Amino acid sequence: MVRVVARRRRADRARQVADLLRRQIVLGQFPHGQLPLEAALAREFATSRNTVREALHLLREEGLVERCPGVGTTVAAEKYPHGLHRLLGLAETLHEHGEVTNQVRTMTLIEPPATVGHRLGLAPGEHVIYLERLRLLNGLPLSLDLTYLLREVGEPLFDADLAHNDIFVLLEGIAGQPLGMAELTLEAVNADPHTAAALDVPRGAALLMVERLTHLADGRPVDLEFIRFRGDRLTMRGHLNREPEE
Amino acid sequence: MVRVVARRRRADRARQVADLLRRQIVLGQFPHGQLPLEAALAREFATSRNTVREALHLLREEGLVERCPGVGTTVAAEKYPHGLHRLLGLAETLHEHGEVTNQVRTMTLIEPPATVGHRLGLAPGEHVIYLERLRLLNGLPLSLDLTYLLREVGEPLFDADLAHNDIFVLLEGIAGQPLGMAELTLEAVNADPHTAAALDVPRGAALLMVERLTHLADGRPVDLEFIRFRGDRLTMRGHLNREPEE
Numbered sequence: 001m002v003r004v005v006a007r008r009r010r011a012d013r014a015r016q017v018a019d020l021l022r023r024q025i026v027l028g029q030f031p032h033g034q035l036p037l038e039a040a041l042a043r044e045f046a047t048s049r050n051t052v053r054e055a056l057h058l059l060r061e062e063g064l065v066e067r068c069p070g071v072g073t074t075v076a077a078e079k080y081p082h083g084l085h086r087l088l089g090l091a092e093t094l095h096e097h098g099e100v101t102n103q104v105r106t107m108t109l110i111e112p113p114a115t116v117g118h119r120l121g122l123a124p125g126e127h128v129i130y131l132e133r134l135r136l137l138n139g140l141p142l143s144l145d146l147t148y149l150l151r152e153v154g155e156p157l158f159d160a161d162l163a164h165n166d167i168f169v170l171l172e173g174i175a176g177q178p179l180g181m182a183e184l185t186l187e188a189v190n191a192d193p194h195t196a197a198a199l200d201v202p203r204g205a206a207l208l209m210v211e212r213l214t215h216l217a218d219g220r221p222v223d224l225e226f227i228r229f230r231g232d233r234l235t236m237r238g239h240l241n242r243e244p245e246e
Numbered sequence: 247m248v249r250v251v252a253r254r255r256r257a258d259r260a261r262q263v264a265d266l267l268r269r270q271i272v273l274g275q276f277p278h279g280q281l282p283l284e285a286a287l288a289r290e291f292a293t294s295r296n297t298v299r300e301a302l303h304l305l306r307e308e309g310l311v312e313r314c315p316g317v318g319t320t321v322a323a324e325k326y327p328h329g330l331h332r333l334l335g336l337a338e339t340l341h342e343h344g345e346v347t348n349q350v351r352t353m354t355l356i357e358p359p360a361t362v363g364h365r366l367g368l369a370p371g372e373h374v375i376y377l378e379r380l381r382l383l384n385g386l387p388l389s390l391d392l393t394y395l396l397r398e399v400g401e402p403l404f405d406a407d408l409a410h411n412d413i414f415v416l417l418e419g420i421a422g423q424p425l426g427m428a429e430l431t432l433e434a435v436n437a438d439p440h441t442a443a444a445l446d447v448p449r450g451a452a453l454l455m456v457e458r459l460t461h462l463a464d465g466r467p468v469d470l471e472f473i474r475f476r477g478d479r480l481t482m483r484g485h486l487n488r489e490p491e492e
Contacts, residue, residue: 008351011439012351012378012440015441016392023431046359061436079433081431084484087488105258106254178488181486181487181488182486184485185269185272186482187454187477187480188435188452194255194258204450206452208434208454211269229434231434231436235431238429239428239429240330240427240428242424242426242427242463243424
C-alpha cells in the first residue's frame, strides 16, 4: 500500500478549507452571515490559524466574505442558485430571492450574421430581433444578456413590458405554445473592461457564460442567447445520472 | 411600437461579434483553425473593421485566438466539451480528444471536517480518504480536483493506478455496483495565485468550478469533489426541458 502524504503547502490546505467554507456560505449555513472565529475554524478543520486566515483571504478575494477587525468575518453577498433541472427564466428561477428587473440596452430588427441565421433555421435574408438587456436582482446587476429572436415571436416584444418579464414567459404567450428543449453551453470567462463596467465588477472578474438555444415545444428554434452571469452572484445547480435517462 | 435603437458603443458591438466567433471557434468550424480576414469578418457581421479588430482582441485576451502580422488570426487552443447529459469521468467524456493523465499531489486518510462528514453521511469519528489530483489532457493541465471518498471505497485506491484511470471507473469496480446520481453546483471563480501556478494559467484566470457529490446506485453518497477546470480549455454542454421529465 503506497501512502502519498507529501508535506503539503499551506496554500493547498487553505484552498481545501476555502472550498468547504464556500459551500457553507453559498448555502446560507452561517447564522446572520457571521462566520466562526479563526480559532474555532482552525479546530473544525484541524489546521493552523494561518491556514484559516489564508482560506478567508481567498474567499475575500472572490468577494464572498468581508473581514473587519473587531467584527470578524461576515458573508458579503448572497450567491443565488439557478436551477439546471429545468428550463426557467431568471425571474422564474429566482422568485424566492427577490425581484428581477431588466434594462433594455438595445432592441432592433437586424439581418443576422450567417451563423445566427443557421442556428435559428432561417432562410437567407430573413431578419431577427436583436435584444440586449442588463438584468438586475433587487436592483443589483446579475447578468448581461444578448438575445436573437425569430422575427415572428420577437417583433411583438416591442410592445411588451420587458422591464418586468422574462422573455420565456412572453414568448410562450406570443407563440401560443410552451417552450420545449434548450441546448446550452457553459463556460467561465474573464470580464472584459466594458462588460465589467456594465455588471459593476472589477475588470477580469470571473463570469459564468451561458450560450443557450431554446426551441418551442413544436421543435422550432426561436431564441438564441449569450448570457454573462456575475460569478460572485450566481451558481448553477443540477444533478446527473450515471445511466442516461432515455 | 417603441423601437429602442440607441446608438451603440463599439465595445457593445465587439462583444456581440466576439460571442458569435467564440462559438464557431469552440465548435471547430474554422478550417485549419484559421479565421477569415478582418475585412471578410466585417462584411459577415455587417460591422466596421475596427469593431472586428476589437472583437478579436477580446478573444485573444481570453486565450482563444492568436494574432500574427502576415498570418492573421488563428485558433490558439482547443476547448473541450464536457457533457452535462450524463455522469461521466474526465477520461470517459474526453476519450475522443486525447489521453487524460493524473498527478496525485496528496492522498491520505483523514478525519474529515464536520461539513464533509455530514454530506457523506458519516458517523462522528469516521475517516475518509482525501485525494488531490492535477488532471492533464495530452500533457496539459486541465483541472485540479480535491476529492473526499468514503473510507470503504477510497482505501483500496492506494493500490490502484490513479495516474491512468478515472476515480469513477475504479469506484465501480471496488463497490461492485455502478454509480447512480450526482448533485452538482457550477460556479465561475478567479484563479488564486497558487491554483494559477498549478494549472499553468495567469493569476485571476476564470475557472469553471464544480462541486459534485456522487452516490452509488444504491443511494449511498461516496465521493465529494471540488473541481477547478481551466476556463480556457473546457466547456460544459447539455440540454434542459421546459417541462420536468419526471
